[in-house]
Amino acid sequence: MFEDLSSKIESAVQSLKGQSKITDVNIAETVREIRRALLDADVNLEVARQFTDDIKERVMGSDVLTAVNPGQQFTKIVYDEMVKMLGEERADLAVANTPPTVILIAGLQGSGKTTFVGKLARYLKKENNRNPILAAADVYRPAAIDQLKTLASEIDVPVYSINQKDPVRVAKEAVSMAKSLALDTVIIDTAGRLHVDEKMMEEVAEIKKAVNPDEILFVVDAMTGQDAVNTAKAFNDTINFDGVVLTKMDGDTRGGAALSIRSVVQKPIKFMSTGEKLDALSPFYPDRLAQRILGMGDVVSLVEKAQKEFDEDQAQKLQKKIKSDKFDLVDFYDQIQKIKKMGNITDLVGMIPGADKAMKDQDLDEDSFKPIEAIIDSMTPEERHDPSLLNGSRRRRIAKGSGTSVREINELMKQFEQMKKMMKTMTKMNKVGRAMEGLKNLPFGRQ
Known part of the structure; x- marks a missing residue:
């Protein structure tokens, strides 16, 4: 929902970061751009005005002009004010002293x-x-x-x-x-x-x-x-x-x-x-939505969703399979089902910092998984466990059975191999950040 607003605010702040020197003039211009972005997003006029006035007051009354990294400090102020506008803290539901x-x-x-x-x-x-x-x-x-x-x-x-x-x-x-x-x-x-x-x-x-x-x-x-x-x-x-x-x-x-x-x-x-x-x-x-609007993602929510769907014992077994190069299409299919259970795919991608840009041209919805599922469902158990068996005639049979094309099967197998390599690298490095390098190759949709 906030893609256009996020892009415009990020562009306004980025232009400030690119300045060799930050002055009250270019700060005023950046604040105007942010206000324009808010109004374009249909934010109430008084709310947009108050928000940007508060930003300007805080920036001009702080050490942003002389900061070592003024662009980052300005971003922090924008983030703080957005959290304040959205409500600052999570508000829980009331609970009666005596049920119900x-x-x-x-x-x-x-x-x-x-x-x-x-x-x-x-x-x-x-x-x-x-x-x-x-x-x-x-x-x-x-x-x-x-x-x-x-x-x-x-x-x-x-x-x-x-x-x-x-x-x-x-x-x-x-x-x-x-x-x-x-x-x-x-x-x-x-x-x-x-x-x-x-x-x-x-x-x-x-x-x-x-x-x-x-x-x-x-x-x-x-x-x-x-x-x-x-x-x-x-x-x-x-x-x-x-x-x-x-x-x-x-x-x-x-x-x-x-x-x-x-x-x-x-x-x-x-x-x-x-x-x-x-x-x-x-x-x-409020803080998580502010992070997403400012292009910072929402890793906390993503991890919370993942923890509900991914069992720790299963994760360790999967890690062993990846290390020993035994990750197959059965495992791949299983991971797709878990991802689907985590919620709306577009929403999930928006939680990963920078992922919405990396995958901007992809068709991100649950239906995007259907051709992949149909292809894997049309394989024999042996083919799912050993994708190397998929020669030309087998691929033609699978394409006919799944209502897809050989080209789509070839593309899926290419993505599968790339994902295997990426996961193996992540396992060796033990760094989730490496996942970002392979985001464009994940089969969330077809371009």
Whole structure:
């Protein structure tokens, strides 16, 4: 989402780094370029102005002009101010002193609210060992209750619903049921509209009054730009929510809402959603997003995701295979499945410093793996374990069986051999940084 903004800010800062001497004149020009980049990204005008004014004030009031490396010090100030704009620290969800914790979800129709309810339930169950129940209080939208039940069935979580259009009753009875079943969390999905209206606001306010939630989250579609900021302000004025959830952060938009919303409503962003799948939800860390926008990557989040999917014993076995040159297409296929489980591929690449540039011309999505999987699936077990068996006739047979071409098989085998060499080098050197040299050769997509 922030590729264009990241590129423009990096370009502005880079021009400053290239100066033999930094003065108040070229600092002012760089700050103007940053402000222009923010406005182009649809950041709120007042937020952009305050952000760049704060940068300029800190730069001019510090030792940047006489620093040994003024460019780096300037970058550090930009980073600090961006973290401040995004909220400084991770804000956790509230937990009730006496269970159940009641979480009320509000937002416009089409913002991804119901899907988020399912994602949040999965997150709390998996990451916090919580036992949630979902309250289907969106009683107007056709199939809203069915959608919630479908999502809940995927994560084995109960849903409370009734055959009446009484959302307040649904919310109250869901809380009562949670108490009777000793469930510790109630997540209430409320109705939305296509735009802010008085009836919707009154209904959410009534539910809030009836159940006295411990946490109210406002879900906003990050692709709606400045409208998202205006909607957040309207909701906050009515229900005084506790935090914001940004959905569709994997979309191809300018992302200004994500940078503006916290400053405008003065409420923390608590979660980001980066896809349709139930595991595509991440806690919001202001410093990590700031790092990504400034092209520094987000290695901490990448490592956290990897640790969840890669078993240490399996990693050691794989390392032995690589050392003894026994890494084969079965292992290769297995690593692809693990990478896919880690989340959105584009999002993962964005976490690696510099990788988004290195792989800029590649088609990065989960579908990119399908031809590779089809090719390996069309091989015999012997061929997967010993790729040297793949002569011309075997490759033609595999191409026919996988719906690909011999050229694609040749390209895959070339990438596989390059990856083997790279992994062997990394194992010998024991330095993850070496992976950067081989990023362009990883089969994330076809050019």
